[in-house]
Amino acid sequence: MKILVAVKRVVDYNIKVRIKPDGSDVDIEGVKMGINPFDENALEEALRLKEKGVATEVVAVSLGTSANQDVLRHSLAMGADRAILIEASADLQPLAVAKLLKSIVTREQPNLIILGKQAIDDDAGQTGQMLAALLDYPQGTFASTLQIEGEEVTVTREVDGGTETLALALPAVITADLRLNEPRFVKLPNLMMARKKPIETINAAELGVNLDARLKLIQVSEPAVRKAGIKVNSVEELLNKLRSHEGILV
Amino acid sequence: MKILILAEHDGLQLSSSVHQAVTAAQFWNSPIHVLVAGHSADAVVQQAASIHGVERVVHANAAHLAHPLAEDIANLVASISEGYDVILAAHSSFSKNALPRLSALLDVAMISDVLEIKADNTYVRSTYAGNVLTTIQSTDAVQLLTVHGSNFTAASLGGNAEITSTETPAAFKKASWKSEVRSQSDRPPLGSAKIVVSGGRSLGSAEKFEQVLSPLAYKLGAALGATRAAVDAGYAPNDIQVGQTGVVVAPELYIAVGVSGAIQHTYGMRDSKIVVAINQDPDAPIFQVADYGLVADLFDVIPELTAAIQ
Numbered sequence: 001m002k003i004l005v006a007v008k009r010v011v012d013y014n015i016k017v018r019i020k021p022d023g024s025d026v027d028i029e030g031v032k033m034g035i036n037p038f039d040e041n042a043l044e045e046a047l048r049l050k051e052k053g054v055a056t057e058v059v060a061v062s063l064g065t066s067a068n069q070d071v072l073r074h075s076l077a078m079g080a081d082r083a084i085l086i087e088a089s090a091d092l093q094p095l096a097v098a099k100l101l102k103s104i105v106t107r108e109q110p111n112l113i114i115l116g117k118q119a120i121d122d123d124a125g126q127t128g129q130m131l132a133a134l135l136d137y138p139q140g141t142f143a144s145t146l147q148i149e150g151e152e153v154t155v156t157r158e159v160d161g162g163t164e165t166l167a168l169a170l171p172a173v174i175t176a177d178l179r180l181n182e183p184r185f186v187k188l189p190n191l192m193m194a195r196k197k198p199i200e201t202i203n204a205a206e207l208g209v210n211l212d213a214r215l216k217l218i219q220v221s222e223p224a225v226r227k228a229g230i231k232v233n234s235v236e237e238l239l240n241k242l243r244s245h246e247g248i249l250v
Numbered sequence: 251m252k253i254l255i256l257a258e259h260d261g262l263q264l265s266s267s268v269h270q271a272v273t274a275a276q277f278w279n280s281p282i283h284v285l286v287a288g289h290s291a292d293a294v295v296q297q298a299a300s301i302h303g304v305e306r307v308v309h310a311n312a313a314h315l316a317h318p319l320a321e322d323i324a325n326l327v328a329s330i331s332e333g334y335d336v337i338l339a340a341h342s343s344f345s346k347n348a349l350p351r352l353s354a355l356l357d358v359a360m361i362s363d364v365l366e367i368k369a370d371n372t373y374v375r376s377t378y379a380g381n382v383l384t385t386i387q388s389t390d391a392v393q394l395l396t397v398h399g400s401n402f403t404a405a406s407l408g409g410n411a412e413i414t415s416t417e418t419p420a421a422f423k424k425a426s427w428k429s430e431v432r433s434q435s436d437r438p439p440l441g442s443a444k445i446v447v448s449g450g451r452s453l454g455s456a457e458k459f460e461q462v463l464s465p466l467a468y469k470l471g472a473a474l475g476a477t478r479a480a481v482d483a484g485y486a487p488n489d490i491q492v493g494q495t496g497v498v499v500a501p502e503l504y505i506a507v508g509v510s511g512a513i514q515h516t517y518g519m520r521d522s523k524i525v526v527a528i529n530q531d532p533d534a535p536i537f538q539v540a541d542y543g544l545v546a547d548l549f550d551v552i553p554e555l556t557a558a559i560q
C-alpha cells in the first residue's frame with residue numbers, strides 16, 4: 001500500500017507575520033518557514049502505518065518554488081521514502097493545488113492520500129475535500145484516528161459538539177487534525193542523510209492544469225488589536241470593576 | 251440573481267447559525283432559498299420556512315441523508331445548483347466538510363469563513379490565525395462561501411416561505427456513516443454562551459479542571475472552554491477547545507484561567523466583550539488582550555471568586 005502526503009511550506013506557526021506598508025500583501029521575506037503543522041501530523045500517520053506494516057511506501061509531495069525543498073528534506077528526514085516537488089509560483093490557491101495533486105495521484109496511484117486539515121497561512125481548509133471530489137474518492141476530514149483493515153479505512157472525525165466515525169473504501173483522502181498523533185522529532189543524522197536523497201522535480205506547467213488565480217487579493221490589513229487593560233490586585237477589586245464599570249452582575 | 255443557503259440541522263432542530271447566514275445572504279438583495287437535506291426532517295423545513303427573508307425552502311428527503319456525508323451533500327447541491335449565483339452556509343464542521351467538495355464539483359473557488367461582505371464578489375476573511383485581515387475578490391461566476399456566523403445578526407422569525415421538494419441523487423457508495431459521540435452537557439452551548447470560563451494546561455488534571463472550574467461556571471451560568479494544551483492532555487473534551495482550530499467565541503465575558511494566551515488561542519476569543527485573565531505569570535501574553543488581569547495562583551483565587559459570586 002502506497003501513501004501520498006501533501007506537505008505545504010508555511011510561515012512558522014510561532015511567528016506573527018508583518019504586513020507590507022502599502023497593504024498589498026504580507027511580508028514574509030526572511031521569515032522563518034516550516035512544514036505546515038497539520039501536514040506533519042499527516043506525514044507522521046503515514047510513517048506509523050508503514051512501521052506497522054500496513055503501508056509499504058510513503059511519498060511526500062509539495063507544491064511551490066524550489067524553496068520548498070526544505071520541507072521535503074524535512075519529510076525525508078522524518079522517514080518519507082520519496083519526495084516530489086511540483087514547481088509553481090508560491091501562492092497557488094486550493095483549487096489549483098487540488099488539480100495538481102490529482103495529476104500526481106493519477107501517476108502514483110496511492111491507496112491513501114493524507115493532507116493537513118488546514119494550512120495555517122491561508123486558513124482555507126479546502127484542498128483535501130477538493131482533491132477527493134476531483135478523484136471521486138471518499139473523504140475523511142479532520143481525522144483524529146485512522147484504522148485500516150483490508151480495503152477499508154475507518155476514520156474518527158472531530159466535528160462540532162463531538163466526534164463522528166466513518167468507513168471509507170480505499171483509495172480515500174484523509175485530512176489530519178493535530179490530535180491524530182504527536183509528530184516525531186527529526187534527528188540530526190537523519191537530516192544529514194536526507195540532504196543526499198534526490199527530490200524529483202516536476203514543472204507544474206507540464207501537468208496541463210489551469211493555474212489562474214480565481215481569487216484576487218485586494219489588500220491585507222491588521223485586525224483591530226485588543227488593548228491591554230489594567231491589572232487588579234484581588235478578587236474583590238476584580239468583582240468591583242466588573243460590577244461597577246462593566247455592569248456585569250456577578 | 252438567486253441565492254442558496256445550505257442549512258445545518260440535527261434532524262429536529264435547525265441550527266441557529268442559519269438565521270445568521272440569511273442575514274449575510276441579504277447583502278445581495280435577491281431571492282433567498284434554503285436547502286434542507288435530511289430524512290424526515292419536516293420540523294426543520296418548517297423552521298426554515300419561518301425565517302424572515304427566506305423565499306423558498308427546498309427540501310431533499312432521503313434515507314441516506316439521515317447522517318449526511320459530505321459526498322452526498324456536495325452531489326445534492328451540485329444537482330440543484332443551476333441558476334444560483336451565490337451558494338453559502340454558516341461556517342461549521344458540517345459546511346467545512348461539504349462545501350469545498352462542492353467547490354471542486356462546480357469548478358469555482360470557495361471563500362471560507364467570511365467576516366464581512368464588502369461587495370457582490372468581495373469579502374474580508376482572516377488568515378494567519380487571525381493576525382491578518384485579507385480582502386479578496388472572487389472572479390468566478392458562482393460565489394461559494396461560508397460566513398462567520400457571529401459577525402452577522404440573526405434574521406428574525408415571521409417569514410412564510412414556499413416549500414418545494416427536490417430529487418436526491420443516489421447515495422455515494424464508497425463511504426458510510428458508522429457512529430457519533432455527542433458530548434453531553436447541561437451548560438449553555440459554548441458558541442452562544444454569554445459567559446465563558448476557559449481553563450488551560452495549568453489545571454493539571456481532568457479532575458481538577460472539573461473541580462476548580464465547574465462551580466464557577468455553574469454560578470455564572472457559563473459555558474466551559476479549554477486550550478488545546480488542556481484538551482490534548484485529556485483534561486477537557488475536544489469540542490470545548492477555543493481557538494484557531496477549535497471554536498470561536500465572542501461572549502460578553504471571557505474568563506481565561508491559567509491560559510498563556512498563544513495566538514492560536516486568542517484567535518478564538520478576542521472578540522469577547524470583556525476579557526478577564528488569571529495567570530501567575532505577570533508576563534503571560536494573555537494579559538495583552540485582557541481588560542482585567544489578576545496575577546495569582548488560580549488554585550487560590552478561583553475558589554475565592556466562586557465564593558464571592560452570589
Ligand SMILES: Cc1cc2nc3c(=O)[nH]c(=O)nc-3n(C[C@H](O)[C@H](O)[C@H](O)COP(=O)(O)OP(=O)(O)OC[C@H]3O[C@@H](n4cnc5c(N)ncnc54)[C@H](O)[C@@H]3O)c2cc1C
Pocket residue numbers: 013037038120178449450451452476477478479480491492493494495496507508509510511512513514515518528529530531534546547548549
Ligand atoms: C497549528 C496549531 C493550532 C493550534 N490551535 C489551537 C487552538 O485552537 N486553541 C488553543 O488553545 N491552542 C491551539 N494551539 C496551541 C497553542 O499554540 C498553545 O500551545 C496552547 O494554547 C497553550 O495552552 P495553555 O495556555 O493551556 O498552556 P501553556 O502555554 O502551557 O500555559 C499555561 C499557563 O498557565 C499559567 N499557570 C500555570 N500554573 C498556574 C497557576 N497555578 N495559576 C495560574 N496560572 C498558572 C502559566 O503561567 C502559563 O501561562 C495550536 C497550535 C498549533 C501549532
Ligand SMILES: Nc1ncnc2c1ncn2[C@@H]1O[C@H](COP(=O)(O)O)[C@@H](O)[C@H]1O
Pocket residue numbers: 006007008009036038039042061062063064092094097114115116117118119120122123124125126127128
Ligand atoms: N502548496 C501546497 N503544497 C503541498 N500541500 C499543500 C499545498 N497547499 C495545500 N496543501 C495541502 O492541503 C492542506 C490544506 O490546505 P488549505 O486548503 O490551503 O487549508 C494542507 O494542510 C496541505 O496538506
